Amino acid sequence: MTSETQPTDTVLTENQTHALGERIRGGILTPDDDGYDEARTIWNGMIDKRPALIVQCTGTADVVAAVDFARENDMEVSIHGGGHSVAGKAVTDGGLMIDLSEMDGVRVDRENRTVRVGAGALLGDVDHETQLFGLATPLGVVTETGVAGLTLNGGYGHLARKYGLAADNLTEVDIVTADGQVRMASEDRHADLFWAVRGGGGNFGVVTSLEYELHEVGPEVYQFFEWYHGDEAADRLAAFRESADSAPRTVGVLPFVAHVPEIDEFPKESWGDPALVYFGCFCGDAERADDVLASLTGGGEPLADLSGPTRYEDLQAALDEDYPDGLRYYWKSIYLNELTDEAIDLMVQYNDAAPSPLSTVDLWWLGDAVAEVPQDATAFWHRDKPFMITFEANWEDPADDDANVEWARDGFTAFEELPVAGGRYGNFPGFVEDPTDMLFGDNYDRLVDVKTRYDPENRFHVNQNIAPRTGDD
Secondary structure, three states: OOOOOOOOOOOOOHHHHHHHHHHOOOEEEOOOOOOHHHHHOOOOOOOOOOOOEEEEOOOHHHHHHHHHHHHHOOOOEEEEOOOOOOOOOOOOOOOEEEEOOOOOOEEEEOOOOEEEEEOOOEHHHHHHHHHHHOEEOOOOOOOOOEHHHHHHOOOOOOOHHHHOOOHHHEEEEEEEOOOOOEEEEEOOOOHHHHHHHOOOOOOOOEEEEEEEEOEEOOOEEEEEEEEEEHHHHHHHHHHHHHHHOOOOOOEEEEEEEEEOOOOOOOOHHHOOOEEEEEEEEEOOOHHHHHHHHHHHHOOOOOOEEOOEEEEHHHHHHOOHHHOOOOOEEEEEEEEEOOOOHHHHHHHHHHHHOOOOOOOEEEEEEOOOHHHHOOOOOOOOOOOOOOEEEEEEEEEOOHHHHHHHHHHHHHHHHHHHOOOOEEOOOOOOEOOOOOOOHHHHHHHHHHHHHHHHHHOOOOOOOOOOOOOOOOOOO
16 A cells, blocks of 8 residues: 655756746755755655755745746645645645745744744644743644644644634634735735635645734643543443533643553553553643543543643643554544544443554543534634544554555544544544535535635645536536
């Protein structure tokens, strides 16, 4: 199994690349240049694509020049923010990769409680600056995740139940559209574009900076990180289901089934066994934390308990070692209207059958602040779903590609057959096998209208693509 495609035969002359170099301050890399292989390599080790040209942008002017160059030379465009796209959409074979990784500045406006973030910034970059003032915006759960890609597809994290999606906390973006124009999109300016980028992905242009609302969080929170033996998973997930509706919004927990790692924090006799894990945080009164967690887990003695007060930055980094650069990844998600016994049984069954001990089946706990935003208020549609299942196939050896992808797809298919399951989440799309409209529900036609207005030639299609209307439509 491989995600590679054959490169196209895009050939650029020295004069063409020299002319582009005169228009930008950043670097230009072709396949013959030192640093090219490093620049084209992204987080997911399954992805091995070779752009004809990489433009390493230092600012919006460079992005405009790159977009214009791609349009003038009819080149396919990919957009590299953090490079954390599990489907590998940050890089394209034979086209032009717009690399924003140097545009990673973060500026906090403490008085107005906002933060301005460059599109190359990572989640950890933002947390580091905002936590200086005891502030945060809802982002993801791994610090090396690119902020822009996470946000444009919605963005779940520890704070979602209280403060919503990353996209819900956007106040404005700067975006270079297909015509090379720089537009500031907000509720008051280019409101249709602002509506679309909050959940519509990278379909509408190159976002160069994002501004978010900030909230009082940290600098210390209470981390939940308890491991139970897999034999207890069904009963404990049933207890979680019963208590989730009454839990305070100050708690965010991600239960997942996994296998016990072979490290000293765990009893040696349990190494390699199936496990149920509760990971997350509590931002309320620390004295209540144990009782809140016990209600969600069913209580009792865990195999290992790594819970306790911690810095918010450390909470955000707690899973980083589990998702290193170069590991092989295939992730796919589906929403649940209800956490049924059948869904719990499937989680346990497929965890037991996982070909890699690094893989997990995750149960994302949604609702509350996310669900309170009307479904048509932003492009992000699946707000009404209380849970989401994610198959995370993570493994090391390329020889195991087929077995691990097949495991995730088989499990996903089993969930699809449940009457309570449906829809898709843009940040965990497999290799983008499914129809794009499954992400957007009744918002899809409106997204097509916005796409047609700002990108009528579908220049930005290396994504979960929303095709513009044509004269025949």
